[in-house]
Amino acid sequence: MHRGEEQRQGWLFVSPAVIHLAVFALIPIGYALYLSLFKWQLLRESQEFIGLQNYAMSLAESPFWNAMWNSGRYAIVSVPAGMIVALAVAILVNQKLRGITVFRTLFYIPAIASGVAISMLWIYVYLPETGMINTILGSFGVQSIDFLNRAEWAMWALVFMSIWTGLGPRMVLFLAGLLSIPQPLYEAAELDGASRWRCFVSITLPMLAPTTLFVLITSTISALQIFTPVYMMTKGQPEDTTDVIGYHIYSEAWVNFNIGLASAKSFLLLIVIAAISLLQFRLMKKPMEDFSTG
Amino acid sequence: MLRTALSYGLLLGLAGFLMAPFVWMVFVSLHPSRQPIPTLENIIPQDPQWQNYKTVLFDLNLPVDRFFLNSLFVTFSVVILQLLITSMAAYAFARLRFRGKKPLFAVFLGSMMFAGPVTQIPVYLLLRSFAWLDTYYALIVPGISSAFSIFLLRQFFSQIPYDLDEAARIDGASHFNIYSRIIMPLSKPALATAAAFTFFGVWTDFFGPLIYTNSTDMRTLEVGLSIFKNSYGGSNWPLQMTAAVIVLLPLLLAFLFAQRYFVKGILLGGVK
Numbered sequence: 131m132h133r134g135e136e137q138r139q140g141w142l143f144v145s146p147a148v149i150h151l152a153v154f155a156l157i158p159i160g161y162a163l164y165l166s167l168f169k170w171q172l173l174r175e176s177q178e179f180i181g182l183q184n185y186a187m188s189l190a191e192s193p194f195w196n197a198m199w200n201s202g203r204y205a206i207v208s209v210p211a212g213m214i215v216a217l218a219v220a221i222l223v224n225q226k227l228r229g230i231t232v233f234r235t236l237f238y239i240p241a242i243a244s245g246v247a248i249s250m251l252w253i254y255v256y257l258p259e260t261g262m263i264n265t266i267l268g269s270f271g272v273q274s275i276d277f278l279n280r281a282e283w284a285m286w287a288l289v290f291m292s293i294w295t296g297l298g299p300r301m302v303l304f305l306a307g308l309l310s311i312p313q314p315l316y317e318a319a320e321l322d323g324a325s326r327w328r329c330f331v332s333i334t335l336p337m338l339a340p341t342t343l344f345v346l347i348t349s350t351i352s353a354l355q356i357f358t359p360v361y362m363m364t365k366g367q368p369e370d371t372t373d374v375i376g377y378h379i380y381s382e383a384w385v386n387f388n389i390g391l392a393s394a395k396s397f398l399l400l401i402v403i404a405a406i407s408l409l410q411f412r413l414m415k416k417p418m419e420d421f422s423t424g
Numbered sequence: 425m426l427r428t429a430l431s432y433g434l435l436l437g438l439a440g441f442l443m444a445p446f447v448w449m450v451f452v453s454l455h456p457s458r459q460p461i462p463t464l465e466n467i468i469p470q471d472p473q474w475q476n477y478k479t480v481l482f483d484l485n486l487p488v489d490r491f492f493l494n495s496l497f498v499t500f501s502v503v504i505l506q507l508l509i510t511s512m513a514a515y516a517f518a519r520l521r522f523r524g525k526k527p528l529f530a531v532f533l534g535s536m537m538f539a540g541p542v543t544q545i546p547v548y549l550l551l552r553s554f555a556w557l558d559t560y561y562a563l564i565v566p567g568i569s570s571a572f573s574i575f576l577l578r579q580f581f582s583q584i585p586y587d588l589d590e591a592a593r594i595d596g597a598s599h600f601n602i603y604s605r606i607i608m609p610l611s612k613p614a615l616a617t618a619a620a621f622t623f624f625g626v627w628t629d630f631f632g633p634l635i636y637t638n639s640t641d642m643r644t645l646e647v648g649l650s651i652f653k654n655s656y657g658g659s660n661w662p663l664q665m666t667a668a669v670i671v672l673l674p675l676l677l678a679f680l681f682a683q684r685y686f687v688k689g690i691l692l693g694g695v696k
Contacts, residue, residue, distance in 0.1 A: 156531075302687055
């Protein structure tokens with residue numbers, strides 16, 4: 131077959147996907163950049179070119195920084211906590227026990243559920259007095275707490291729920307990482323008299339570095355964009371303590387209809403996400419290389 | 425021996441913690457509607473109200489059965505169209521040499537990771553200019569290609585031995601024939617994996633349908649459920665939990681059915 135013919139065929143086969151990518155990702159990115167330079171009201175259709183003012187305005191207003199701070203503390207707590215729990219569970223289900231696959235399936239189930247249904251379920255779990263958690267705490271004599279309506283609790287209630295919903299995929303990834311570690315490494319370490327803890331620190335953790343990096347980056351990206359639970363459970367309240375950036379941009383665009391300003395804010399979020407992913411990649415890459423060459 | 429007992433203890437405790445909200449949900453859904461929230465001692469319904477399910481599906485002002493059909497139609501359309509488009513692209517990326525292939529693939533991967541937050545507003549305006557808002561087009565077309573599916577299928581396609589194509593080409597087969605007669609039939613597990621992922625992604629998508637539709641008749645189950653919560657308030661917990669069960673049950677069944685493929689997909693995306 132001719133080289134030119136293969137060229138033509140290649141582009142023919144990818145063309146539907148490329149057109150879709152252009153229309154629903156690439157052109158929208160450019161369009162969003164354009165929008166962000168305008169004072170643009172969705173319903174009034176008034177448009178006024180204002181240059182970078184939307185960016186300056188975003189960076190100068192406290193609700194934007196409050197939302198960034200909320201997303202930051204949500205991600206900084208929920209991602210490491212979720213990863214540690216998932217690794218522990220992966221180690222637990224990485225044992226040759228009868229019925230272990232049933233447990234693996236059960237542990238995955240919270241992750242497949244719809245965000246809206248899960249949120250409704252957890253509103254119920256967190257209810258004061260009669261909710262599941264307060265009932266359990268109450269039996270130990272703890273006073274009822276209205277988790278979702280108390281400024282000092284609401285964010286942590288969302289974090290706790292995210293550990294529950296995020297367990298499945300992270301557990302599966304860590305489990306695959308654990309299964310790919312060559313057994314002779316452990317056998318040799320045991321012959322040398324290494325303790326279980328020593329094996330975990332010196333073999334398991336470094337061998338899991340690539341998996342950990344992947345889980346870290348994908349979890350952080352999705353934590354910074356959390357939306358559905360906030361929309362369903364707290365609407366950013368109480369006292370804007372759960373007004374995370376995903377919800378903040380949503381309100382700016384679809385409640386206030388400031389689509390120019392909202393576009394500028396979404397670009398600022400994009401920059402933060404890209405920078406954090408790059409930083410995590412850089413930070414983790416060095417120890418990974420040291421290990422594989424050393 | 426002690427270790428095994430301890431492991432089972434932990435496993436059962438964890439299973440209890442993860443499953444408790446679901447069990448609670450099913451119990452509450454069977455309590456008489458409009459009753460105060462049952463306490464822990466009374467959580468098991470004395471007289472299970474199965475008619476709650478009939479009430480939610482057919483008797484309320486909200487067309488929950490219509491939401492269900494919308495979700496079904498939209499999800500299946502997206503899955504089928506997406507498999508077609510992404511498998512063709514994956515075939516080109518895995519088995520054909522053409523100029524610009526590497527950078528193009530990088531653009532797909534980059535869009536998968538980073539395009540999310542900025543595209544919501546422009547895509548809305550785009551759909552509005554096509555006059556597609558509040559139609560099935562708005563619910564289906566944005567989802568008919570996915571960089572993740574292309575990536576996943578490409579991984580699988582590149583592992584199929586090349587001798588097969590060579591032999592077919594000597595016999596004069598076209599690329600379309602190789603794609604449709606050799607690669608696709610050999611790739612059923614990978615296609616099932618991509619389909620499972622897409623199914624769950626579309627069925628549980630909330631943001632898109634929330635913004636792109638506004639008439640009640642065009643809502644999917646996921647958005648319909650959120651309306652349900654707002655219109656039936658915090659007061660009627662039994663009916664709310666009934667609605668939640670109705671949304672979750674198809675997902676659970678689909679998961680148990682496609683679990684094998686689902687887990688494989690996570691691994692193909694994660695550990696190359």
